[in-house]
Structure formats: structure tokens, C-alpha cells
Amino acid sequence: MIIRCILTVCLLYAALLTFAEAFENEAVQTLLNNRCPGIYCGRQQLPDGNWSQCGACPRGFRANTSSSACVPCNSNPTLYDWMYLGFMALLPLTLHWYYIDSYLQSRLFIHQQNDGPSFTKVSLSFHAAAFVEVLLSVILTLLLMEPKGSLNVHSCPSFHLSDWYTLLHNPSPDYRYTLHCTQEAAYPLYSMVFVFYALCVVVMMSIRPFLVWFVIPSPSKRSKPTLPLPLPSHGKATIYSALYFLPILALLHALLAGLIYYSFPHVMIVVSLISSAVHFACKEDQSAKKLFKSTVSNIRNMVILLGHWLLHAYGISCIIPVSEVATHWPVFLLVPLPALFYILTAKFTDPKKVHSD
Template identity: 55%
Template sequence: MPMRCPGLYCGRTYLESGILSECGSCPRGFRRNDATFICEPCNDNPTLYDWLYLGFMALLPLVLHWFFIDMVAMRRSFNKDVLILHFSALLEIVLACILTLLTMDPIGLFQIRSCNVRHLSDWYTLLHNPKPNYDKTVHCTQEAVYPLYTIVLVFYAYSVVIMLLFRPWICRKCLPRQSKMSIYAALYFFPILAVLQALIGGLLC
């Protein structure tokens, strides 16, 4: 039986030679088995709360898109141009969701394999690097909640890229003076959302 590893998240992996490595962080998509201290693949299915969390994080930028489109349009009622911009934002978010799911493991499938969340500390492994005997710190920072942490950041990245590819062309046709400001607004709120995901994602899930 392998020797114990310090801390909550440090584990061992099998090297090419077949022997176990020193205690350290598990690779992405793996998590320590608390009984054997060996890093094992994440093969759980996301729970209902996981899907609700991901849905909320996907709807949040869509609502912000629509809010800023309405704000810069300065129209009291909907018209054709505003509706086209709203539909463009919806299409961007849907495409970003599809691309995110297809590029996550397993690649090419509308499935997600995950490591279920056990404790709030799972979101903040950076704060739980052990220091055995108050000597050298063992760095075991990893994505223990795989893929809930990074999938949202990947989704935001896709959203920005898709928006920059399509929205400027639509803005030229629909409210060319005001609508471009909705793009600038998104370039501000997406980084803010990414920081919030990094800092308080565990409190939201």
C-alpha cells in the first residue's frame, strides 16, 4: 500500500516505469483517492446542482449582453435592429456553449466527466498546500472540482471570440453608432465575470 500523502489533495501517479511518483498535485482530470492516495481519473457525472450552476454562469453573460444592448440603444420600445442584436447575443452564447461542451473531455461528445464536489475547499486547493513539519511546502494545487472551474473560463473565452467575429458585422447594419458600445461593455464584463468565477465560484455552486 502506498505511503500516505500530506494535505487534502496531494496524491501519487504512476510513472512510465510503473512505480509511483512522489506526492504532488494530480493531473487535470484526476483526483486523489483518499484511501490509496493515488490519483484516479474523474469519471463522475455532474449532479443537478452542477448543471444548475453551469446554466447560471451561461445565462449571466447573456443577460448582461441584453442589458447593455438595451442601454446603448436608448429606445423605449423594441424595434427590428434591437431584436437582431438580442438574437445575435443569444446565438453567440449558444454557440459558445456547444463549442465548450464539444471541446471538453470526452472530446466531440455532449457529455462531461467530472469529479464531484465534496467540500468548499475543493474550489480553493491553492490555499491548502501542506507544509509537513513546517519545512518545505508541497505544492498540490489542482482542479479538484474538474471541470467546473475551467469550463466556465473556457466558455467565456469562446464567447468573446465568437462575439468579436460576428457582432461587429451586425453592428454595422443595426444601430452602427450606438451598438458598438455593447461590444466594449462585453470586453469589460467578461474579465470581471472571470475574476468572480475564480474568487467566489465555490460560494455560488
């Protein structure tokens, strides 16, 4: 009797497993046969096992290309993704340093030498503060992304330019109505940049005003009244400039994120070349000997030139695949070539030597 009951229970259990498997296979087959229109519309699995109507997947999910099921973004960012995020972090840092150099170095705190202005303690403190601000913003951004509390990031890979502009790809079945499936397909590469810019503002406003207060003396406390006036206002100008260019960067990211993602290595190479040429063109004496001497003997000029070289090398490293770096490493030896080319050919483009007939 006991054996008969055990056999009956086993048979019932096997029948239930077979029925559940058949039901699941039927549900999957139904999902495959009824794919959602468009490439970004998906279905969410409901608690009762059924599937919802086609629509936008929730944040952190993306529609599967084979069945239109919303699957979670559990992939790790590729090396190119990390390079892109590094580029987005370098943008505000570079602009911070540029405006700090413009307001505190080139205009006010200029220690004139034969080869131009050099660094001062005040400008170096502001440069260091900008680096700390951006670094803290990067760390906080990574901690806020999924998985929260970790420097790792879960993401969905970006396959096409359209992944950044899902708003433009809402399908219209039979041209009768529009199915709104706008979502963050390139999760979280799109949204985390906005979080980063917002944190840049918050962190800067938490550090920079105190730095202006402590580092730059007020007019009444100056030991040398011959210094330009007013010094504190130019310290504040470094804050005001960031309050302008950070929203502009956010707007550009909102409109051109996909284009920036696929073109930033080339943009970085071209901009570093142009910026390096402008740096040399600002020198009054365009002779090769003077340009070379001012670059080697002045720490500020050398740091600026090395910064251009690093940005140029960074752009090249983003273009070369990781598997081919060992083969194409000699290309990095050409990074100083544009600067040397400018120094050696500047005498041929000196406007003073151009004579009109």
C-alpha cells in the same frame, strides 16, 4: 513426456500469477500505509508499476481519499452541477441583453407609447444575436471538454468548498517545507467557465461587428435625418460593454468560484427580486392601475417581468432536491407574488404622499 511438460508449464504460470498478485497486493498495501499528507496530494502510477512521490495530480485526475492515488475524473456532472453551469451561461447573456436594451432600446430606438418604450427590429436583432453568440459558446465549450467532440462532460464531484481553493491547502509536513499540490479538484467546472468566457469574446467579435454594420444604417444612408446621432456608435457600445464585463466576470470567477457554486441559487433569487423592484420603481406613475396596465399592455415590460419570474423559478429549482420537486411544486406558484406585492403596495410608499412635520 508431453503431459509432464504441459503440467510444468501450468505450474509455472500459476506461480507467476500468484507472485504478481502478491506483488500487487503488497504495492497497494504500501500505498495505503503511506498516504500523502493533505487532502489533495496524490501519487501517480509509473510505467514500471511503482508510484511517484506525493505531489499534484495531473489535470483530469484527483487524489483518492483512501490511498492518495491519482484517479481519473470519469464521473458525470450532477444535476446541481449542470444548474451551476447554466447559471454561469445566463450571466453573460443577461448582461448582453441589459446593455443592448440600455444602448439601443431605452436611449435611441425608442418608439414612445403611453406605457413606455417597446421593442424595435434593431433591438430584437441584437437580442437574438446575443442569444446565438452565447449558445454557440456553450456548445463549443462542451465540445472542447473531455470527452472531446461530445456534449457530455467527465468531471470530478465537488464535496467541499476547499475543492475550489486547493492553493490554500498545500500541506507543510513537520512545518519544514511546503508540498505544492495545487490542482483543479473541481474538474472541469472551474476551468471550463474560463474557456466559455474566452469563446464568448471570440464568437461575439465574429458576429456582432457585422450585425452593427448591416443592421444599423450609417448617417449618410438614413432616410430620416431626425434620428439621434450617431447610431453606429451605440451599436458598437454593446460590443465595448461586453469587453468590459466579460473580463470582470472571469476575475470574479477566479476569486469566488467556490462561493458562487454553493450560493448561486440564493443569489439568483435575491437579485431577481431586487431587479424586478427596480424595474417597477423606474415607472413615473406608481399607481397600482398604471403599473398593472403598463405591464400587461407593453410587450417589452411583459417580457422583462417574465424573465425575472423565470430566473426566480430557476433559483428555486436549484434549491429544491429533485426527489422533492413533486412534493414542493406549489412553491413555484408563489413566483409572481413579489411583483403583485409591489404593484398593490406601491401607493403606500409614494414619496409624494410622505409629508414632513
